[in-house]
Amino acid sequence: MPRSTTPPPHRRRLSLLALGATTALALTACGGGEEGGTDTPTRSEDAAPKALITEQAAKKVVDTYELTNNRANAKRDAKLLSTVEWAQVHEQSKADYKQWETWPEKEQKEYTAPFSYENREYLIPSADSGATWFAVKARSSEDPKGEGALIVFDKVGGTFKVTMAVYADDAPIPEIAVDKNGLVSPADPSARVGSLAPDQLGAVYEDFFETGGKKKAADAFVSTKTSKGSIDVYRDGPDDDVKKFATEKYFAKDPAHPKVYALKLANGGTLALFPTAHTQELMLKPRYMSSFDITPTEEEGLYDSSKRDVVTDEFQGQGLAVLDPKGKPRVTAVEYRMVDSR
Template structure:
């Protein structure tokens, strides 16, 4: 997958710079994100005598992450969506496929950095009991560059949580987001049972007044309404998401309308693990559509460079209407009192629909 110092473009939020809309031509560039992975192993809990069988052993989970990194790095090296599908699935795979599509229009140095070989180090595994009927497990790790076959120092102090989900022929990484900066202290302790196995939270069951399954809706609402009346706590990620709403008309010079609407999530997965303090750690995916519409036939829209690879017919034409489809992944916490907070949001354009003025 494309990495921006992490795996699955999932660790960074790329902001699409504004489309230009004028009576004269204006060009803007939409940025993207990337993802990475790294390797390191946390020891099994000493003296733990599991009362029941885990979904998989920690040794098996560790080999799963190793295999993921190998497949991901190979896919990055070959810029291959089909190879990436052997490492990832769900919203993360959709985001990386889209990033590969954009590569011809992106800065070569940024691409090389985003797709550089990586590993996950300092790993800790959270594995549910087989009796839970869960089909996923959680990894806490840090990312590092892979140099001459060996992992270097972690590229930052960021803490990444990754979800691996069972598919027909193995495991795929389906979600990965970070706690970073001043939010590092908010990274929770995952609740374990007496056998050292992860306690899963039912996404649809409320904690206080909020179910974990609400997180995607609350995140999408930041784009659609600016989070008006949102119960989300004030975090850096919330402020960044809201800025897409407050800055949506920048550079349009009054010649076009623009708005965001909630869209059906690419996968709609919500993964929730209970935390030691009675809340839940949540990773999920959401989606929004951004629509630009010229206000009159004398105005038109120019696509940003990184939008053009998605448009097969006349990408350089003057457009009357442009719709950007975004897939998002998010990491948040529902507190024991039911207060939701989002700490990381990844956003990637995955499709662009454009209508030339000549079609009007």
């Protein structure tokens, strides 16, 4: 999935029946990836450690991803895309395909235009590391001057597929630790690095949406542009015209695909890609429930067009964080997609 040119995540315009009041919330965007082979090099007993996959084979995986992804995007073919993409990023791609018809023509053209990953840096672990995945640091041809993305290719049913892809919005992707053989070292997602473990990031981060970070997130993370943006979503709530009639709340949710990926950094820290999710609930205040209904937005109506007292949207996301062994983690990017509305 190429990065969407505008952030669909909390792009909601909800109207009260007979009132015409609207509200809009915007958040993030999303990135993509695809398939390939499983070719690995051989070595003698005295040779360097064997890599999980050769760089030549990894290049073929990424090339196949680009080709298949571009073909799938042109037709919004989720089945074709599933041959090279899975997990959180595929949840987001499917949402893009479903909601594509509601986008402005300019966005549709940009999304379906062919793209490629440039300036690739292959991050490959050893075959005996226990990892089933490798990563690629690259820039999209859509944004060649941007900070770039980190894309994970994991084994799914014996085939390498993109399972996570996050663009580094806040800061450059830090230097990954590479040994003398050019191999990277995966980190244990359940091992604490400083104040949190990589697999704890998503659940704690969602507190920014639920409480504005007041319960735990504000104290758990270093403040970043990304985290401030999430707090703004919590604070903004519905538009002023809607606030009189409805409340808006967020609730943390288990990600559709919980696997976390982590790599050791050259400075001793850890870089983590983590899944995250929440629901967003717009509910009429009790005194208005007998008189009004909420009319879903065009995007929401694709899932459930009925007018109702409560509109609940589900968002599946991905995040990028740097964990400091001597301090708090910094979340430098989060990308969400609305994947359901009911």
